[in-house]
Amino acid sequence: MSDYININTFIETDISGDWGKEEEDKKHKLKVFCVRGADINSLNMGNYKEFPIRFVQEKSKDKFLKEENIIIEISGGSPTQSTGRVAFLENVDKDIICSNFCRALQIKKEFSAKYVFYLLQNIYKSDIFFNFESKTSGIKNLLYNSAFENIKVPNRDYAIQEKIVMTLSSIDKKIQLLHQLNDNLAQCYKKRDPTLVSFLFYFYLSVHQHWQKGITEGS
Structure with missing residues (x-):
């Protein structure tokens, strides 16, 4: 090969x-x-x-x-x-x-x-x-x-291809979630909803930290 x-x-x-x-x-x-x-x-x-x-x-x-x-x-x-x-x-x-x-x-x-x-x-x-x-x-x-x-x-053989896909797809999903949260934060800020902004902000930080941890462990 x-x-x-x-x-x-x-x-x-x-x-x-x-x-x-x-x-x-x-x-x-x-x-x-x-x-x-x-x-x-x-x-x-x-x-x-x-x-x-x-x-x-x-x-x-x-x-x-x-x-x-x-x-x-x-x-x-x-x-x-x-x-x-x-x-x-x-x-x-x-x-x-x-x-x-x-x-x-x-x-x-x-x-x-x-x-x-x-x-x-x-x-x-x-x-x-x-x-x-x-x-x-x-x-x-x-x-x-x-x-x-x-x-x-x-x-690369198919098994290795799929392993790479699983890793990168997982990162992509987390990036998509962060973008969605970012959009929601912007909308809440416009509506001046401090409670929801605070909740989404800390949830955003939690997801971001989890994402960074996943990248570190996968590297």
Whole structure:
């Protein structure tokens, strides 16, 4: 078994996006929720409620996304932010599709899809995708075929992949909880509810300390 493999090794197929139409017409009758690059951070925080609603043609049904698909932004970014942000689909209970500036990846069954998501997220946060970008009409594009062919990652067996996923997923859940508590604190402060603010603040500290302890023990 090779020590390193490229990203393409994990991918069963990729799914193109479709921006559709803002309003229903004779050709565009299917109502869908469309994920843009701007929605990726919200999606990773478990927020599925604020996607734009679009209407697509019947032939776009094969672009509908499924559980454990990975969404990757292929156009966008900024001078200080590369393309290549990723999101992982879980608990899908509606018809979801990518915008034209994103693609979705379906991972082969012999690999952990969420492990591949964490790999891609780490590659993005390490600024590696900056090396695989082109620019047309002022918009940066990720040369994802080249990136997936040339970026090498450790070849780990499935059991190790799942162990990594369990650790990182646990941390993600705690981060989501901290964000929710932070939002609740802000709302309570606006309402000037000192009792609830105090309760949420100490609960926030408790969760934060537990999270820090988990990171220390896992390192």
